[in-house]
Amino acid sequence: MPEALRLYVRSVDALNQGIGRIVMYGVFVMAAILLWSSISKTFFLPSLWTLEMAQFAMVAYYVLGGPYSIQLGSNVRMDLFYGDWSPKKKAWFDAFTVFLLMFYLGVLLYGAVESTLYSFQYNERSPTAWRPVLWPIKVTMCVGFTLMLLQALSEFIKDIARIRGEEI
Template identity: 25%
Template sequence: MVIWKGIGKVIDSIAELMGRIGWLLVMYCMLFGVADVFFRYVLNSASQWIGASIQAAMVLIACMGGAYALKHNAFIKLDLFYANFSKRKKAACDIATSIFTFCFLGALIWKGIDAARLSIMLNQMTTTAIPIPIYPIKTIIPISAFVVLLVVIKQFFCDVKTLLGREKQIRESRA
């Protein structure tokens, strides 16, 4: 139990760190997006690298934001029925749908590793005037999917505890 709490804290810390990195990437996109427009339309001097770097940053935002959003339950759900369910029914629904999440993340990790390995092997770069390496971004995709998988596994075990009624037993034994 103590080991699981420690692992859960590590997973939460990693998700929080990824959220902060995502926040910095959003700021980067905003700052350099405005700068690119300024350079292009005011100074009549288009940038050759800002657009490609913003595209890469947007991919990284999606990667970094996934674990953070999942940890904070910030994904959009169809709450038409789910919102009125009891905690145990919500846990049962989450367990049932987690099968699809495991399959999706497994495929993303599996194929992401293949794509990253090929990109590293080919030393893949953007086709812009100033080549920017693509392989670091393709490498981060399966890594971030693995972190999301860790958050999903943590939530899955919390849902199992809720479904089995052990959540109440733990609270009562502490009181």
């Protein structure tokens, strides 16, 4: 493999690993928000922001943690046949199917960018009683989809290397 591709794979993997290791603690943020929601509903006045903030935290956790999950190979697969295949056959299959993933992520990114631009242009707010602006979570989604696309390309390069009998 050319050194430029090796550098790309190492850089994208390092970036997504760093972000993923930080974002994985988002589960505690969500738990704290939901705990406060339960406490405030039981002992005080219910908070208007807790449910929606927990949803925003979940989106950030899921979208920003996705590339790290792909990198670790902890994404869900149907192992009916895949589990019995040789590493080279798995690499061929993964190299083919990653194009479907990249197409899907491209469509998601296109929609997210359009929605984010709309959100900035009209200062879009949630139609709930709390009424937070929506652009921060939409920007987070755009960043997450971009990172996932970069990671999918990295995985494609690693699959091609495996097919050629190399490791990156």
